[in-house]
Amino acid sequence: xxxxxxxxxxxxxxxxxxxxxxxxxxxxxxxxxxxxxxxxxxxxxxxxxxxxxxxxxxxxxxxxxxxxxxxxxxxxxxxxxxxxxxxxxxxxxxxxxxxxxxxxxxxxxxxxxxxxxxxxxxxxxxxxxxxxxxxxxxxxxxxxxxxxxxxxxxxxxxxxxxxxxxxxxxxxxxxxxxxxxxxxxxxxxxxxxxxxxxxxxxxxxxxxxxxxxxxxxxxxxxxxxxxxxxxxxxxxxxxxxxxxxxxxxxxxxxxxxxxxxxxxxxxxxxxxxxxxxxxxxxxxxxxxxxxxxxxxxxxxxxxxxxxxxxxxxxxxxxxxxxxxxxxxxxxxxxxxxxxxxxxxxxxxxxxxxxxxxxxxxxxxxxxxxxxxxxxxxxxxxxxxxxxxxxxxxxxxxxxxxxxxxxxxxxxxxxxxxxxxxxxxxxxxxxxxxxxxxxxxxxxxxxxxxxxxxxxxxxxxxxxxxxxxxxxxxxxxxxxxxxxxxxxxxxxxxxxxxxxxxxxxxxxxxxxxxxxxxxxxxxxxxxxxxxxxxxxxxxxxxxxxxxxxxxxxxxxxxxxxxxxxxxxxxxxxxxxxxxxxxxxxxxxxxxxxxxxxxxxxxxxxxxxxxxxxxxxxxxxxxxxxxxxxxxxxxxxx
Numbered sequence: 001x002x003x004x005x006x007x008x009x010x011x012x013x014x015x016x017x018x019x020x021x022x023x024x025x026x027x028x029x030x031x032x033x034x035x036x037x038x039x040x041x042x043x044x045x046x047x048x049x050x051x052x053x054x055x056x057x058x059x060x061x062x063x064x065x066x067x068x069x070x071x072x073x074x075x076x077x078x079x080x081x082x083x084x085x086x087x088x089x090x091x092x093x094x095x096x097x098x099x100x101x102x103x104x105x106x107x108x109x110x111x112x113x114x115x116x117x118x119x120x121x122x123x124x125x126x127x128x129x130x131x132x133x134x135x136x137x138x139x140x141x142x143x144x145x146x147x148x149x150x151x152x153x154x155x156x157x158x159x160x161x162x163x164x165x166x167x168x169x170x171x172x173x174x175x176x177x178x179x180x181x182x183x184x185x186x187x188x189x190x191x192x193x194x195x196x197x198x199x200x201x202x203x204x205x206x207x208x209x210x211x212x213x214x215x216x217x218x219x220x221x222x223x224x225x226x227x228x229x230x231x232x233x234x235x236x237x238x239x240x241x242x243x244x245x246x247x248x249x250x251x252x253x254x255x256x257x258x259x260x261x262x263x264x265x266x267x268x269x270x271x272x273x274x275x276x277x278x279x280x281x282x283x284x285x286x287x288x289x290x291x292x293x294x295x296x297x298x299x300x301x302x303x304x305x306x307x308x309x310x311x312x313x314x315x316x317x318x319x320x321x322x323x324x325x326x327x328x329x330x331x332x333x334x335x336x337x338x339x340x341x342x343x344x345x346x347x348x349x350x351x352x353x354x355x356x357x358x359x360x361x362x363x364x365x366x367x368x369x370x371x372x373x374x375x376x377x378x379x380x381x382x383x384x385x386x387x388x389x390x391x392x393x394x395x396x397x398x399x400x401x402x403x404x405x406x407x408x409x410x411x412x413x414x415x416x417x418x419x420x421x422x423x424x425x426x427x428x429x430x431x432x433x434x435x436x437x438x439x440x441x442x443x444x445x446x447x448x449x450x451x452x453x454x455x456x457x458x459x460x461x462x463x464x465x466x467x468x469x470x471x472x473x474x475x476x477x478x479x480x481x482x483x484x485x486x487x488x489x490x491x492x493x494x495x496x497x498x499x500x501x502x503x504x505x506x507x508x509x510x511x512x513x514x515x516x517x518x519x520x521x522x523x524x525x526x527x528x529x530x531x532x533x534x535x536x537x538x539x540x541x542x543x544x545x546x547x548x549x550x551x552x553x554x555x556x557x558x559x560x561x562x563x564x565x566x567x568x569x570x571x572x573x574x575x576x577x578x579x580x581x582x583x584x585x586x587x588x589x590x591x592x593x594x595x596x597x598x599x600x601x602x603x604x605x606x607x608x609x610x611x612x613x614x615x616x617x618x619x620x621x622x623x624x625x626x627x628x629x630x631x632x633x634x635x636x
Contacts, residue, residue: 059135108196137235146593169205245257355383446488451482546635
């Protein structure tokens with residue numbers, strides 16, 4: 001590793017004395033009451049960070065920047081190509097909006113420890129709502145806007161919010177999604193009834209209001225301002241929840257990931273400078289959604305804690321209006337870094353393989369592209385490196401962890417890139433690869449990736465009101481470790497390779513094979529835009545791999561020719577042991593709104609099992625297309 005990077009010494013400092021390391025990092029946060037000690041191993045399920053401390057997340061994200069004389073700096077740059085709207089919101093503006101909304105919540109009976117559910121599109125008011133909850137010590141739980149009524153109801157029932165903050169609609173490139181009827185149905189289905197719903201009326205689809213329960217957002221905030229109401233920041237314990245975020249696609253009782261306040265602020269502040277290499281005052285863009293953990297950490301709290309300008313984008317990587325949308329926003333906002341999902345980049349590459357739409361945009365301030373959310377295939381990373389001429393940084397984390405487990409820390413000095421690897425473990429994360437008996441395996445050996453306890457600040461301390469389920473789901477399989485349920489390996493340099501969920505390791509005639517490795521081979525074909533490999537039932541071998549590929553726009557060869565080439569390519573690169581014989585060309589892959597490919601549902605279709613439409617899916621019609629492609633081959 002090069003001497004220009006401070007990574008080795010930084011990680012070693014954490015290993016030598018974790019409490020001293022995080023105690024030093026905590027100096028980046030304004031505390032109402034400092035912690036009595038950095039870590040208490042006897043508290044909680046595996047220990048708690050910063051016990052005895054009091055803090056307020058909203059003060060750290062908003063008020064202190066205004067007090068420091070930076071009120072005129074842009075806090076949020078809102079860009080909505082789907083509505084043709086742009087808006088610049090300064091830190092002073094943000095403080096005014098959040099303090100007034102927080103007063104409205106207090107007037108509706110919301111106090112410290114109460115829950116508030118947000119059901120919002122990508123509009124500034126979503127951020128105002130999250131920060132207003134943090135301001136008064138309430139616990140927010142954001143549900144992706146447009147989520148199905150039954151799934152929203154399950155989350156309302158579990159979180160038991162006093163108030164729901166919602167918009168009348170969301171706006172997609174080709175349609176308007178009415179949220180209010182979904183919210184009304186969710187409230188009807190839920191055994192818990194919110195006392196009030198505050199509705200942001202959008203002109204694209206104004207909503208009818210339920211008498212006695214619903215309030216108009218704009219009217220309520222205006223009335224609070226007129227009355228001179230402005231809520232001050234309420235100190236909360238560092239170990240109190242800041243939010244509960246339900247993992248996507250859960251069935252039965254929802255699994256609510258708890259994020260405690262103090263440790264989260266410390267971890268995010270450390271990551272903005274040391275991992276992302278962004279300075280206060282610079283513009284940082286995370287092209288995610290506030291409904292997901294990435295949006296919580298790196299649209300809202302991380303950039304604002306660090307005093308950055310955060311970009312809030314209500315649009316798509318393609319189709320609003322074209323595959324040059326990302327580069328337009330980077331140029332216009334002056335973003336020095338962009339964080340997006342590999343699937344978004346693949347969509348751009350598919351529509352604009354020669355990156356012609358990048359031309360004409362001033363990207364001179366742009367320093368790095370960060371990818372996370374799923375495995376970044378080397379072909380897509382290499383394409384982006386060539387097109388952009390800046391580092392393309394894959395990094396790996398989960399809803400549960402709150403911030404990256406493994407990354408290439410640009411702020412400490414970038415390490416050599418190994419395509420296919422999110423690089424190395426960040427301080428706080430003791431990453432191990434274990435066999436089925438829980439024993440560490442040698443370098444370059446596939447196994448389950450686990451994290452030695454305790455987890456660092458920012459990671460979940462438990463699940464909402466379900467300590468036993470937390471232990472069973474994450475800690476019981478490998479005592480002393482958090483089970484990531486991701487499979488992969490560590491190389492001799494300590495680089496992590498995440499090959500997929502442990503469910504994506506298939507057993508072909510006794511050989512454990514990674515579907516991620518096969519996807520890497522398929523993605524290397526010049527005609528392939530994106531792909532997915534699943535294991536399907538095979539009477540002889542137990543399981544057999546089946547590949548689905550989406551071709552780039554204007555692919556010259558016929559699909560059946562490409563399919564034969566792909567089969568030969570996998571046999572050449574991985575060997576006959578892979579038993580890879582089926583490559584199917586499809587128009588698109590089924591994905592969640594966050595861009596994750598629904599491999600589990602695809603496998604059920606292929607195996608002829610009963611399946612249901614996942615509530616997180618972006619477009620249910622694609623599942624029938626997958627079924628049709630399988631039936632043409634006599635599968636499913």
